[in-house]
Structures are given as structure tokens and as C-alpha cells.
Amino acid sequence: MAKKVSVIGAGVAGLASAVRLQTAGYDVTIYEKNEMAGGKMYQIEQDGFTFDLGPSIVMMPDLYKEVFEQAGRNPDDYIPMQRLDPMYSAFFGDEQIDVSSDLVKLVEHLEGISEEDVVGFLSYLRDIYERFVIAKNHFIQRPFRKFTDFYNPFMLRQAWKLKTFDSANHTIGKYVKDKRLQQILSFQTLYIGISPNNGPSIYTIIPMIEYMYGIWFIKGGMYTMARSMERLFLELGGRIEYGAEVDEIVIEGKKATGIKLNGEKILSDYVMCNADFPYAMKNLVLDKKAKGKYTDKKIDSMDYSCSCFIMYLGMDRKYDAVENIHNIVFSQDLDENMEEIFSGKLLDNPSFYVYIASKLDEELAPKGKDGLYILAPVSDLSTAEYEWNEETIAHYRHQILNKLKTIKGFETVEDDIISESYMTPEDFKAQFNAYNGATFGLRPTLAQSNQSRPQAKSTTVEQLYFTGSSTHPGAGVPIVLTSAKIATEELMLDDGKKG
Structure with missing residues (x-):
């Protein structure tokens, strides 16, 4: 008889974990507090307009496809994609720079700025790719079950090669001197909720991944990925209960034996928790010994990613003069902008991103x-x-629309609005149990990365596993999909099905 797995949360990692486990022969049920799958990869429908709620940029498409391929399905039947070129437009005041992942087009454009920076950019790609390979092979795709998995001579040599002790901003500044190019190559750390000013330099791999592998668009928007994972899971025989907010992870004799839902105990052989890790440790793991080092006090003292303010605007026209679906509008001083975000200031001149799916x-x-x-x-x-x-x-x-009106193609933006709604940090906290409203979970500082980040396998409770953006290897859809792979492999290893 198939062993039962309870998955808490139908976010990206919960869905991907459930698909993998159901494919491997487990009897999986997902319990989701909301009425739709996807977590922050959700969808908003208003007045005939449809918006992705959260994630919007598809990077590393092979990781998206892998979820379907490992189940023996053709990903094109579920998540039809097209590559974008240019990837996005960057706006600096009156200047627009279209950023391509086509190396010929990119070099041609960069030569118009500075030949010296072309040399620096190509050096950046080479150096960062070397570090990316090390990170991918030795850190991102593996768990750290015990102290010696990281603290051994081989792994410490690999960690040294990553050169993580510099900031992303400072590292980029060593390669290119033009301030605009520096910002184009550093703002991507915000994809995972950390400032380029103090984010570890290893996160300069994010723009490198864009240039090496491109940016893609899934027909129907990002929510197609969530809906397609849900569809695949159900096709495989899995079950999802919506409107089912879990009260507690049941722990008996240092083992997770199921969950409590509306006060009722539901038994299972394993529990896979996709609720945000800090929220789960504070609210779902009630046994104090089971919390281990992640006490309530510890959870409150940890560093959290930034959050997001998102506007969903239905417009009374097409924006044909705007060339790209992804657009980054930089404030005059991005560095100052970042300092203000991570010191808690209300921003008067924010940088922002415009997505027109x-x-x-x-x-x-x-x-x-x-x-x-x-x-x-x-x-x-x-x-x-x-x-x-x-x-x-x-x-x-007011700040965003006033700035956007100065961008070519958006001059009438405020007058064009016929429908609008918003997402604030309070909404992320209320709707998705994002601790502190931090959209990307725990901030990936050096002290909260790799072996120092919450791991997939609980260190204090058997048969309990965690997945999602606050666990290793971190935030961002491709990385969260990787966390699901790690977590399911850890579960199967303990069950004698792997390794």
C-alpha cells in the first residue's frame, strides 16, 4: 500500500513536491488555505483583466520543464513558452536601454557606451559563469543534512572559490564602470529580496543566467505554470483540499505523524511543509523541543527579505509605443533607494518594474x-x-505614476486607468502567511545561506520536511523548484527509495 504524504500548501514548491512524490508512487494530499493553487504564483481577475499576482519573469526554463518531464509528460503540452528578445527595457530618465540576451546585439549596444565596458562585461560573464558552475554543482542542488556536509576540506575549498564575501554591487563595479550598466547588472538581486549593496557577490550569477539562458514567457502568464502543475498532480491521482488551513503539524515521539485540520487529526507517513518556514515554526510546530534552534525568539531575530507594493491597473488602451513586456524604471540613485528600503524608509523616488503580459x-x-x-x-x-x-x-x-508619465509611451498612464487594485506587505502576510510580509522569505545573507539556511529535512523531527523560499537553496521560482526536488529526494532517501 502506498505511503501517505500530507503536503501543507499548494505554492510552487508544494505543487512541485507533490507532483514528484505522486510520480514516485506515494499517496499525496495537498492542504491549501486559499481557493486556488500557486501560492504567490497566483492570479488576479478584475473587470475583464487578468494579472499574475507575483512572479512574472521566467528564467532557467529547463527547471520549469523538469517538473513535467520527470512525470513522463511533454512540457510543451502544459507550459508553452517563447523566448523574449529584448529581455526588457531599462529606463534612466529620458534614456532607454533595451537589454538583449543575443550576444551580438548586446555587444553592439555596449560598444556604443564604452569599449572598455565590453571587455569588462565579457570578463564578468566568464568569471561569474565559473562560479555559477561551482554553486550549481556543489551548493544549490544539494542538501546539508549534517555539519560535515559543508564543513569539510573539499566543500570549504569550493566555498572559497565562490568569493562570496564581496557585495554584488562592488563586484559588478570591478567589471564595468558605466553607472547605468552597473545598475542593469545588479538590480536582479531584488528577484530574491536582497539589496545589491550588501547582498553576497554570488548573486551576480542572476543577471549572468539571464544573458546565458534568456528570459521566457509562458502563454497565459506565470499562473499557467501553477495551474499546469495542479493539473498534472490531479492527473497522476493526487488530491487537493482547498480552503483547508492547517492548524498544526502533529508530532508524536519525535516523529511527524500527520496534521491537524479544524481540530481533527489526519494521519500520514510523512509531512511536507510548504508554508513559509518562519510562519510554520512559530505557528504549526507547537512542541517546543521540536522547534530546535528555531525558537520564536530566533525566528523574530532573523533577517527578512524586502516586500513589494504591486499595482494591478486595467487600462483603457493598448500601449503599442512601449516595445517590451518587461520594463525597469530606475530612480536617480538606486543605491540610495536600496538603503532606504532596507532601513525602513518611505520612498520618495522609488525604482519600479512594469509588466505588460x-x-x-x-x-x-x-x-x-x-x-x-x-x-x-x-x-x-x-x-x-x-x-x-x-x-x-x-x-x-502618486510617486510611481508621476515618474511613469515621464517615460515615452506612458505619458497618459494616469488618465488611462479604468480598473485598479493593490497588493501590500500586509496582504502578503494575510493571504500567504509570508512572515513579516517578506515576499521572498528569509533574506539570503551569508549567515542565512547554504548550510546556515533552514534545510529540507527537519533536524529535530523525523518524517518532517520543509520546502519553499525560506529554505535552502532560497527564493526565486527556479530555485524554489530546486528546493522541491531536494526536499522530495531527502524524503525518499529516508524511505529507502534513493541513494
Whole structure:
């Protein structure tokens, strides 16, 4: 008889874990507090417009496809993709730079800025790719079960080669001197919720991945990935209970034996927790001994990623003069912007990102109209020196729209709005149990990465596993998909099915 697994949460990692385990022959049930699959890879429908709620940029598409391939399915039947070129437009005041992953186009553009920076950029790609290979093979794709998995001569040599002790910003500055290029090569650390000013230099691999592997778009938007994982899981015979907020992980004799739902105990052989790790340790693991080092006090003292303020705007027109679906609008001083976010300040001149998915998929908006998704990184709730209320929302709305009106193609943006809604850090906390409203979970500082990050296998409780952005290897959809792979392999290893 197949062993039972309870999966808490139908977020990206929960769905991917469930698919992998169901494929491997387990009897898997997902318990999800909301009414739709996907977690933050959710969807908003308003007034005929459809928006991705959170993630929007597809990187490392092979990791997306792997979820379907390991189940013996053709990913093209589930997540049809197309590559974007240019990847995105970057705006600096009146200047627009279209960023391509086509090396010929890119070098041609960079030569117009500085031949010296072309040399620096190519050196960056070579050096960072070498570090990426080390990180991929020895850190990102493996768990750290015990102290000696990391602290041994071989692994410490690999860690030294990563040169993680510099900041992402400072590292980029060694390769290119043009300030605009520095910002184009460093802002991506915000994909995982950390500032390039103090984020470990290893995260300069993120822009390198864009240039080496491209950026892609999934038809229907990012939510197609979540919906397709849900579809595959159900096809494989899995079960999902929606509107099912888990009260507790049941722990008996240092073993997870199931969950409590509405006060009722539901037994299973294993528990896979995709709830945000800090939330889970505080609210679902109630046995104090089972918390181990992750006491309530420890959870509160940890560093959290930034959060996001997102506007979902339905527009009364098409934005044909805007060339790309991904657009980054930089403030005059990104460094100062980052300092303010991570010190809790209310931003007066935020950098932000504009995503227009309906440019590539017209079914996402009414005929002749576009939907604008606008995201500004902001402080998490524990850091912010201000409250999220109508006044704060109005402040950010005003700042963003006033700036956007100065960008070619968006001049009439405020007058074009016919539908609007927002997502704030308070909403991330309430809807997705994101601790402190931190969109990307625990901040991936050196002290909270690799062996020092919460691992897939519980260190104090048998038959309990964790997955998601606050666990190793970290945040960002491709990395979260990797966390699901690690967690399921850890479970199967303990069950004698692997290794």
C-alpha cells in the first residue's frame, strides 16, 4: 500500500513536491488555505483583466520543464513558452536601454557606451559563469543534512572559490564602470529580496543566467505554470483540499505523524511543509523541543527579505509605443533607494518594474486594452518605519505614476486607468502567511545561506520536511523548484527509495 504524504500548501514548491512524490508512487494530499493553487504564483481577475499576482519573469526554463518531464509528460503540452528578445527595457530618465540576451546585439549596444565596458562585461560573464558552475554543482542542488556536509576540506575549498564575501554591487563595479550598466547588472538581486549593496557577490550569477539562458514567457502568464502543475498532480491521482488551513503539524515521539485540520487529526507517513518556514515554526510546530534552534525568539531575530507594493491597473488602451513586456524604471540613485528600503524608509523616488503580459497574450485583457502590473520593492513589515494604510498606498501610487508619465509611451498612464487594485506587505502576510510580509522569505545573507539556511529535512523531527523560499537553496521560482526536488529526494532517501 502506498505511503501517505500530507503536503501543507499548494505554492510552487508544494505543487512541485507533490507532483514528484505522486510520480514516485506515494499517496499525496495537498492542504491549501486559499481557493486556488500557486501560492504567490497566483492570479488576479478584475473587470475583464487578468494579472499574475507575483512572479512574472521566467528564467532557467529547463527547471520549469523538469517538473513535467520527470512525470513522463511533454512540457510543451502544459507550459508553452517563447523566448523574449529584448529581455526588457531599462529606463534612466529620458534614456532607454533595451537589454538583449543575443550576444551580438548586446555587444553592439555596449560598444556604443564604452569599449572598455565590453571587455569588462565579457570578463564578468566568464568569471561569474565559473562560479555559477561551482554553486550549481556543489551548493544549490544539494542538501546539508549534517555539519560535515559543508564543513569539510573539499566543500570549504569550493566555498572559497565562490568569493562570496564581496557585495554584488562592488563586484559588478570591478567589471564595468558605466553607472547605468552597473545598475542593469545588479538590480536582479531584488528577484530574491536582497539589496545589491550588501547582498553576497554570488548573486551576480542572476543577471549572468539571464544573458546565458534568456528570459521566457509562458502563454497565459506565470499562473499557467501553477495551474499546469495542479493539473498534472490531479492527473497522476493526487488530491487537493482547498480552503483547508492547517492548524498544526502533529508530532508524536519525535516523529511527524500527520496534521491537524479544524481540530481533527489526519494521519500520514510523512509531512511536507510548504508554508513559509518562519510562519510554520512559530505557528504549526507547537512542541517546543521540536522547534530546535528555531525558537520564536530566533525566528523574530532573523533577517527578512524586502516586500513589494504591486499595482494591478486595467487600462483603457493598448500601449503599442512601449516595445517590451518587461520594463525597469530606475530612480536617480538606486543605491540610495536600496538603503532606504532596507532601513525602513518611505520612498520618495522609488525604482519600479512594469509588466505588460497582455502585449504577448491578448486574452489577458479586454480587446483593445492592456493591463499594467507595476511592482516597487518596499520594506518588510518588521523593518518599515511606517504603517500600510490608504495614505501610504496613495503616496506610492502618486510617486510611481508621476515618474511613469515621464517615460515615452506612458505619458497618459494616469488618465488611462479604468480598473485598479493593490497588493501590500500586509496582504502578503494575510493571504500567504509570508512572515513579516517578506515576499521572498528569509533574506539570503551569508549567515542565512547554504548550510546556515533552514534545510529540507527537519533536524529535530523525523518524517518532517520543509520546502519553499525560506529554505535552502532560497527564493526565486527556479530555485524554489530546486528546493522541491531536494526536499522530495531527502524524503525518499529516508524511505529507502534513493541513494
